[in-house]
Amino acid sequence: MDLFEDPAPAPQGNQPEYTVSELSGAVKRVIEGEFGLVRVRGEVGRVSRPASGHLYFDLKDDRSVIAAISWKGQLSRMQVRPEEGMEVVATGRMTTFPGQSKYQLIVEDVAPAGAGALMAMLEKRRAALAAEGLFDAARKKPLPFLPGVIGVVTSPSGAVIRDILHRLRDRFPRHVLIWPVAVQGQACAPEVAAAIRGFNAIEAGGPVPRPDLIIVARGGGSLEDLWGFNEEIVVRAAAASRIPLISAVGHETDTTLIDYAADRRAPTPTAAAEMAVPVRLELLAAVDGLGARAMRAAVSGVGLRGQRLRDLGRALPRLEALTGGAAQRLDLWAGRLGAGLGMAAARKRQRFEARAGLVRPELLLGLVMHRRRDLAEAAQRLGVAGERWAERRAARLEALGARLLPSLARVIGDALRKTREGRDRLVPLAARLEAAPAARFAALEQRLDALDRTRVTLGYAETLRRGFAVVRGDGAVVTGKAAAERAAVLEIEFADGRVRLAAGKGKAGGDGGQGSLF
Structure with a gap:
């Protein structure tokens, strides 16, 4: 027995052998076959949404x-998205994930487990947003008395927009911008x-007018x-809007979270237009x-003031009594004015003559010389x-100038020194460049050699010199025994020549076939 021969394998039972992938595929087929479409009720826990857009969560x-997963396309069609702590009824199909050896539910639709769960989630969200101050009355803006442009956010094909436009035309026609939405x-x-x-x-003064008021409107419907x-x-x-906003979603009994964040809530879209x-x-x-009141007040005021003026006029004295004393004083002063003017002119002339006598040509000449x-x-x-x-x-x-000459000399000397140093560095560089x-x-020639x-x-010529040979059959290189047996003529090339042999006669002592050396 060869000492290096592998020992015989131990006998096995009659159970079939599976690879890991085969066993995982069998489990996958069993689970998907037994649970093609299921509805599972449970509480949502550990919600995760990576950058791919898929949603991973647990049902417990x-x-x-x-473990549950909703693909990105399925998630976009859901009416309600699962949130942590929410009790839901998930509809989907069971499958396995062989990469982690676990089973999971591919969820196609999620519905709250009754209206109570949906209302509980709504109340939880309302409390969280109210804690941030988004519903405070202090931040709500007053509505303009007469807006020039009104922006309406609603469906363009419903009855809501027709009701709003009809009520605006009846009350006070305004320019309306409609932003169509689902x-x-x-x-x-x-x-x-x-x-x-x-x-x-929208910028004020641009090609599209900026609204002075926004109405978000929708007709009535269920909570979903x-x-x-x-x-x-x-x-x-809605809370971040700088433009005053009216919420008109649903009927008067319907309440949504946008009603709390809006500056004013309207019970119906028609009531929003009236607001x-x-x-x-x-x-x-x-x-x-x-x-009319202003005209009556003006007429009455003029009449009252005329009567008051007449009453005051009757209390005034006569004109002669008021001006008589002043006229008498004027006549007295007019009679004294001529004599007073003459006396004043005489006094002025006397003082002038006294001072003119002091002014002589000699004094002027002395002043000029001085x-x-x-x-x-x-x-x-x-x-x-x-x-x-x-x-x-x-x-x-x-x-x-004396300070400038030495400085100029130093600058010129420095320039000459740097020129000499540059020339000295340039000589070896030029030699290296040559x-x-x-x-x-x-170096390139040595590398090429x-x-x-x-x-x-x-x-392959050097390979032949080391003792190898090239075998050709019918002109083509032969690499196996079967090809050599099929060839009619074999040609063996050595380092020093070629040998041609008939097929099947290459062995020593054959059936008389001869090889020719050439």
Whole structure:
């Protein structure tokens, strides 16, 4: 017995052998076959949504936990998304995940386990948003008395928009911008939030007028139908709106979370239009009434003031009594005015003549000579000061010139020194530059010789010299026994020549076949 031969395998039973993948596939088929479509009731726990958009969560009760997953496409069609702590009825199919050896439920739809669970989740969300201050009355904005442009967020094909436009035309026609959105289903919440943010993003004075008021409206429906207006994204968009917002979702008995975040809640869409604008005819009647009251007040005021003026006029004295004394005093002063003017002129003339006698030509000439001497002295002092200033400037200029020459000499010397140093560094660099091509060519030539030697060494001619041979059958290279047996003529190439043999006669002592050497 060969010592290196493997020992015989131990005998096995008649149980079949499975690979891991085969066993996992069999389990998968059994589970999917037995539980094709199931409805599972339980509490949602450990919700996770990675960047792929799929939703992973657990369904549990007091004793067991089942892993569940909803693909991105299935999640977009769900009316209600599962949240942690929510009791739901999940509809889907059971399958396995061989990569982790576990079974899981592929959930296609989720429904709350009764209206009580849905209301509990709604109350929990309302309390959380109220704790952030999104529902505070202090942050609510007053509605404009007469908005110029009204933005309406609703479905363009429903009766709601027709009711709003009809009521606006009846009360006070205004310019209306309609932002069409889905008011039910999975797309409702993101579209409504985007519409509110879009109205707020419109710039004032642009090609599209900016609304002065926003109305978010929808007709009545069940709690599930109105659920899109309970989503957190809608509530936050309404709370962050800089434009006053009226919520008109559902009927008067319907309440959604956007009603708490809005600046005003309307029981119906028609009531929202009534809140938005006043009645034009009532305003015109009020203006007419105020105008009539103003006219009556003006007439009455003028009459009362005329009567008062007449009453005061009767209490005044006669005109002659008021002006008689003043006229008498004027006549008295007019009679005394001529004599007074003559006496005043005589006194003025006397003082003038006294002072004119003091003014003589000699005094004027003396004053002129005195002023001329002062002017000459000032000119002399100015000339001396100018010469001194010029001398100081010249001396300063000479000092600066004396300081400039050494500095210029140093700069020129530094430039010459740097030029010499650069020339000294350039000489070896030039020598290296001249020698570099030759050295590079020599290195490349050596590398080429080495590659050529490698090519020759790896060629099949060198392999033949080491004792190997090439066998060809009918002109083609033979690599196996079967091909050699099928060939009519075999040709063996050695390092020093080739041998041609007939098929089946290559062995020594054969049936007389001869090989020819050539």
